Amino acid sequence: MPPLFPALESPSDQVALQFGDRSLTYAELGAVAGALADRISGAGRVAVWATPALETAVAVVAALRAGVAAVPLNPKSGEKELGHILSDSTPSLVLAAPGDELPLPLRDLERIDVAAAPPGGGTPAPSPSVGAEDPALIVYTSGTTGPPKGAVIPRRAIATTLDALADAWQWTGDDVLVHALPLFHVHGLVLGILGPLRRGGSVRHLGRFGTEGVARELNGGATMLFGVPTMYHRIAQALTEEPELAKALGRARLLVSGSAALPVHDHERITAATGRRVIERYGMTETLMNTSVRADGEARAGTVGVPLPGVELRLMEEDGSPITSYDSETVGEIQVRGPNLFTGYLNRPDATEAAFTTDGWFRTGDMAVRDPDGYVRIVGRKATDLIKSGGYKIGAGEIENALLEHPGVREAAVTGEPDEDLGERIVAWVVPADPQSPPTAEELADHVAARLAPHKRPRVVHYLSALPRNDMGKIMKRALNRD
Structure with missing residues (x-):
C-alpha cells in the first residue's frame, strides 16, 4: 500500500x-x-x-x-x-x-x-x-x-x-x-491529526479549547477549524463580545462541526455574526466518515450533507425494507457500505456479525430522513432518540432543535417514556436561560407544536441546571434521571 x-x-x-x-x-x-x-x-x-x-x-x-x-x-x-x-x-x-x-x-x-x-x-x-x-x-x-x-x-x-x-x-x-x-x-486523531499530515498541510492544536486561541490562530493564517457542538455553542455565545473572534471566523475557509448535531440556532448566530456557515459531517468509530456537506455545496443547517465519494448509504424500515422516497419525513435507520468501514470488533465475532446485514451493510443505529436532493438529516439514535408515540415515529433531534429556538431555553434534550395511551410520550429535559423564570411546560409544548406538529409536542418537561455530557460534548441521555 x-x-x-x-x-x-x-x-x-x-x-x-x-x-x-x-x-x-x-x-x-x-x-x-x-x-x-x-x-x-x-x-x-x-x-x-x-x-x-x-x-x-x-x-x-x-x-x-x-x-x-x-x-x-x-x-x-x-x-x-x-x-x-x-x-x-x-x-x-x-x-x-x-x-x-x-x-x-x-x-x-x-x-x-x-x-x-x-x-x-x-x-x-x-x-x-x-x-x-x-x-x-x-x-x-x-x-x-x-x-x-x-x-x-x-x-x-x-x-x-x-x-x-x-x-x-x-x-x-x-x-x-x-x-x-x-x-x-x-x-x-484521524481527521484532526492524520488528515493534515496526509495532505501535507499543518495542524495547530490548542491543547485546551478557548475562543481566544481560536481567534489567534485563525487571525494568524489558519484556514480551517474542527470542533464539536459544545465548542461552537461557546463560540456563538462569545461573538457579540469578542469582535476579533467574529473577524477570525470570517477569514476561515472552512468551519466544520461533528460528533453530534449542531443546533440550528447556533448555525444562525454564527452565520449572522461572521458571514460564514458551519458545515457538518457524519461518521462514527466503525465507519470513519460517511457523509458531509461539501465545500462547494449548500451548507444547509440541520443536515450532514450527502454521502462521501465511495460511500453507499441507505435508509431502512424496521421490517428490513429500504426506504426509496426522499420526502424529508420518512424516518429510517442509516446503513452504510464502502471502503471506509472497519474490519470488525476485536475478539468479538458475534458483535461483528450482528453489526452487518447479510448483504454487507453496516447497521449504524442512527435514524435519519433524506431530503429530495439526497441531503441526510439525522434525527437521533435508534436506541435512545426514536420515539414511537400515537402511531408516529418521531426523532428526538428535531424537537430538541425546536426547543432551542425558544429564547427561554439554553439547553435541551428529548427522550421517550412509556405511556399507556400513546405507547411513548415525549419528555423534554430543559436547562432554562433564566433559572428563576423558566418557560412553562405549556408554553414549550405550544412552541414545539407551532413549529413542527401537535403530535411532536413534549407531554412532560423536567428542568435541570445542566445536561450530562461526555468528553465530546454529546448528551448522555441514559444518565438523565427519570425517577
Whole structure:
C-alpha cells in the first residue's frame, strides 16, 4: 500500500505539527517518528497514552510507520475500563510523554517515553511494507450498552476517508487546521491529526479549547477549524463580545462541526455574526466518515450533507425494507457500505456479525430522513432518540432543535417514556436561560407544536441546571434521571 503520509517521504521545513509553542517540521517529524518506529517495529500492538500533546501525534505516526496497530487510550478512563481495554487488546508496550504518570493498569507494561525532539545523526529505516487491510488503529467505542468494543480500523479506511474528505472539502497542503479535540477518537486523531499530515498541510492544536486561541490562530493564517457542538455553542455565545473572534471566523475557509448535531440556532448566530456557515459531517468509530456537506455545496443547517465519494448509504424500515422516497419525513435507520468501514470488533465475532446485514451493510443505529436532493438529516439514535408515540415515529433531534429556538431555553434534550395511551410520550429535559423564570411546560409544548406538529409536542418537561455530557460534548441521555 502507498504511504499514508507522502510528505514524510520527501521531508521539508514546512511545519507539520504545532502544539502551543512546540512544533515539528515534516523533516523533524520524519526523523523523530522514524526513530521511534525503529524501536517498536514488530511490537504487535502498542498502547498510546493519548493526551492532547505533541508526543501523542508522534507516537501514532511512529506506529503507523512501523506497521503496528496503535490503541489510543483516553487519559480520563477509569481503572476498570482501562483494565478491560488492556486485557482485550493485549498491547506489548505503552507509549507516553516523558513525565506522564500512568495509572495502575498500565504500570506492568513496558513503557517507552516518546521523544518530541529530533534525534541526532543517523537516518531512520524506511517504512516496512504494509497492506491495505493491515490494522492501523484499534479504537474503543463508548460502551453505552456494555464494555467498550475495540473497532479494528485498517489502513485502507483511513486513506479512503481522508481522501474522500479532501474531495468534499477541497482540502490541500496549503490548509492549516486548528482544533482542540481529544486525541483518543477518530474525530480528533484521524481527521484532526492524520488528515493534515496526509495532505501535507499543518495542524495547530490548542491543547485546551478557548475562543481566544481560536481567534489567534485563525487571525494568524489558519484556514480551517474542527470542533464539536459544545465548542461552537461557546463560540456563538462569545461573538457579540469578542469582535476579533467574529473577524477570525470570517477569514476561515472552512468551519466544520461533528460528533453530534449542531443546533440550528447556533448555525444562525454564527452565520449572522461572521458571514460564514458551519458545515457538518457524519461518521462514527466503525465507519470513519460517511457523509458531509461539501465545500462547494449548500451548507444547509440541520443536515450532514450527502454521502462521501465511495460511500453507499441507505435508509431502512424496521421490517428490513429500504426506504426509496426522499420526502424529508420518512424516518429510517442509516446503513452504510464502502471502503471506509472497519474490519470488525476485536475478539468479538458475534458483535461483528450482528453489526452487518447479510448483504454487507453496516447497521449504524442512527435514524435519519433524506431530503429530495439526497441531503441526510439525522434525527437521533435508534436506541435512545426514536420515539414511537400515537402511531408516529418521531426523532428526538428535531424537537430538541425546536426547543432551542425558544429564547427561554439554553439547553435541551428529548427522550421517550412509556405511556399507556400513546405507547411513548415525549419528555423534554430543559436547562432554562433564566433559572428563576423558566418557560412553562405549556408554553414549550405550544412552541414545539407551532413549529413542527401537535403530535411532536413534549407531554412532560423536567428542568435541570445542566445536561450530562461526555468528553465530546454529546448528551448522555441514559444518565438523565427519570425517577
